Amino acid sequence: MASAITTLAADTPTLSAANTGFMLICSALVMLMTPGLAFFYGGMVRVKSSLNMLMMSFVSLGIVTILWVLYGFSLAFGTDSGSVIGWNSDYVGLSGIGLTELWDGYTIPVYVFAVFQLMFAVITPALISGALADRVKFSAWVLFTALWVSVVYFPVAHWVWGAGGWLFKLGVIDFAGGTAVHINAGAAALGVILVIGKRVGFKKDPMRPHSLPLVMLGAGLLWFGWFGFNAGSWLGNDDGVGAVMFVNTQVATAAAMLAWLAYEKLRHGSFTTLGAASGAVAGLVAITPAGGCVSPLGAIAVGAIAGVLCAMAVGLKYKFGYDDSLDVVGVHLVGGVAGSLLIGLFATGGVQSDAKGLFYGGGFEQLGKQAVGVFSVLAYSLVVSAIMAFLIDRTMGMRVAEDVEVSGIDQAEHAETAYDFSGAGGGISARPAASHAPVAAANKKVDA
Amino acid sequence: MKLITAIVKPYKLDDIKEALHSFGIQGLTVSEASGYGRQRGHTEVYRGAEYTVDLVPKIRIEVLADDDDAEELINVIVSAARTEKIGDGKVWSVPVDSVVRVRTGERGADAL
Numbered sequence: 003m004a005s006a007i008t009t010l011a012a013d014t015p016t017l018s019a020a021n022t023g024f025m026l027i028c029s030a031l032v033m034l035m036t037p038g039l040a041f042f043y044g045g046m047v048r049v050k051s052s053l054n055m056l057m058m059s060f061v062s063l064g065i066v067t068i069l070w071v072l073y074g075f076s077l078a079f080g081t082d083s084g085s086v087i088g089w090n091s092d093y094v095g096l097s098g099i100g101l102t103e104l105w106d107g108y109t110i111p112v113y114v115f116a117v118f119q120l121m122f123a124v125i126t127p128a129l130i131s132g133a134l135a136d137r138v139k140f141s142a143w144v145l146f147t148a149l150w151v152s153v154v155y156f157p158v159a160h161w162v163w164g165a166g167g168w169l170f171k172l173g174v175i176d177f178a179g180g181t182a183v184h185i186n187a188g189a190a191a192l193g194v195i196l197v198i199g200k201r202v203g204f205k206k207d208p209m210r211p212h213s214l215p216l217v218m219l220g221a222g223l224l225w226f227g228w229f230g231f232n233a234g235s236w237l238g239n240d241d242g243v244g245a246v247m248f249v250n251t252q253v254a255t256a257a258a259m260l261a262w263l264a265y266e267k268l269r270h271g272s273f274t275t276l277g278a279a280s281g282a283v284a285g286l287v288a289i290t291p292a293g294g295c296v297s298p299l300g301a302i303a304v305g306a307i308a309g310v311l312c313a314m315a316v317g318l319k320y321k322f323g324y325d326d327s328l329d330v331v332g333v334h335l336v337g338g339v340a341g342s343l344l345i346g347l348f349a350t351g352g353v354q355s356d357a358k359g360l361f362y363g364g365g366f367e368q369l370g371k372q373a374v375g376v377f378s379v380l381a382y383s384l385v386v387s388a389i390m391a392f393l394i395d396r397t398m399g400m401r402v403a404e405d406v407e408v409s410g411i412d413q414a415e416h417a418e419t420a421y422d423f424s425g426a427g428g429g430i431s432a433r434p435a436a437s438h439a440p441v442a443a444a445n446k447k448v449d450a
Numbered sequence: 451m452k453l454i455t456a457i458v459k460p461y462k463l464d465d466i467k468e469a470l471h472s473f474g475i476q477g478l479t480v481s482e483a484s485g486y487g488r489q490r491g492h493t494e495v496y497r498g499a500e501y502t503v504d505l506v507p508k509i510r511i512e513v514l515a516d517d518d519d520a521e522e523l524i525n526v527i528v529s530a531a532r533t534e535k536i537g538d539g540k541v542w543s544v545p546v547d548s549v550v551r552v553r554t555g556e557r558g559a560d561a562l
Contacts, residue, residue: 208501208502208503210494210496210501210503211496266495266498269498270495270498270500271495272495274495274496274497276496276497277497280497313497313498316497316498317497317498317499320499329497332497
């Protein structure tokens with residue numbers, strides 16, 4: 003099989019069946035992360051809004067896929083103009099791409115690269131939704147998602163990963179999306195919640211997760227899918243870097259989970275399942291930008307630091323009074339910033355690139371570049387997302403009515419109930435529905 | 451006739467069922483309930499946020515009995531449910547006017 007593998011160093015790369023197959027599997031793995039995220043978030047909300055939480059993630063698979071095919075891929079990965087945005091009319095509708103046309107400099111077809119990157123664009127707005135639990139109109143969310151990926155995600159993906167993107171040219175390292183995905187989504191979440199405000203009863207009513215097993219299931223699916231997200235981001239594995247990324251993904255996640263559990267045991271007295279799941283996700287987030295330039299021991303450090311930092315950060319919302327419902331800021335923004343900046347400390351210079359971090363004799367140069375990447379994406383996403391939420395709120399309204407929020411958004415927005423417990427006391431409603439005459443008649447017969 | 455209602459710890463349900471069966475009780479009704487007594491609730495922690503959960507899960511058992519059996523039946527339930535720890539629950543009885551067995555239409559003590 004060795005003959006089928008071409009090296010990246012070759013002057014003219016030829017199509018690699020191995021890399022192409024690997025990347026298609028990675029694309030499917032990243033796709034699975036979005037339903038995984040839906041479960042992770044869905045289990046964490048109260049039962050009355052669990053379907054809405056699932057749907058906010060799931061619908062992104064619909065909206066973003068279509069926009070990506072129509073113009074998203076072209077904006078993010080088309081020919082650069084001005085280092086801020088791309089465009090390539092061949093990519094519009096993905097209609098001008100040859101079957102075996104290779105992604106520039108790599109051994110995989112453009113189609114494969116396009117579908118792999120699509121899955122990243124799908125999950126990023128879904129990440130935001132966790133901060134908006136229980137209270138956002140579904141139609142407003144759909145509109146926000148479409149606007150947000152168009153104005154924030156597609157350009158930022160271009161900045162970070164597009165050939166000619168300004169952060170890419172600057173030398174900011176973001177292996178798989180610490181900046182473009184996690185800081186981007188976390189900052190957007192903060193921007194939106196500052197505009198739309200808290201849930202009814204925030205800090206007063208108990209808002210316990212309705213299903214921690216669902217949260218664990220979601221965290222497990224995220225962890226599994228994340229191997230595609232991270233290892234796949236090298237777009238092939240001819241030089242072993244993707245394999246290092248795979249290993250570091252596992253190692254950092256393990257360290258972060260243990261660090262979170264240790265922190266909460268010391269601080270709050272118990273090892274919780276929510277802590278284990280949250281710690282794992284914090285580790286996955288932090289290693290996402292950094293996994294390609296640290297050693298496995300460095301990955302332990304990155305994971306452990308992120309695990310403790312995020313565990314501390316999730317308490318901040320109570321201190322400052324912003325309702326980051328499921329800790330998108332506390333886990334994704336803080337974890338993404340930690341991972342991106344830790345590159346500046348722990349980069350060995352021996353894996354993905356020769357850039358060395360402070361602890362490996364590289365001085366402050368890479369740390370400075372990472373800081374520019376972090377704060378420019380953070381600021382852009384925060385400000386634009388807040389403006390977007392403000393405009394939607396002023397026109398169609400972002401939030402459901404207060405009584406809807408209290409009685410549960412699932413029934414009002416989706417006309418469904420997550421779990422049918424009719425065996426334990428529910429059953430057919432005796433109350434006739436005004437708009438459904440036959441049902442009303444049937445109920446009347448039962449009453450008589 | 452009397453209706454005896456017992457609010458007990460969920461894990462004592464099997465012991466109580468066993469004891470009632472030995473006493474000769476043929477049927478009972480069980481439902482899941484929640485509430486609190488003097489022990490109040492308990493504390494849970496989610497990502498560092500502590501919640502006081504007031505309502506504790508309990509089991510409600512309802513049994514119909516003849517007036518003559520009622521006191522002894524209450525004793526049977528109480529001794530089976532007792533752990534001598536806080537939160538063991540309560541048992542009470544109220545008079546019942548009439549009872550009908552739906553299948554046969556039997557009434558009163560015959561319907562028990």
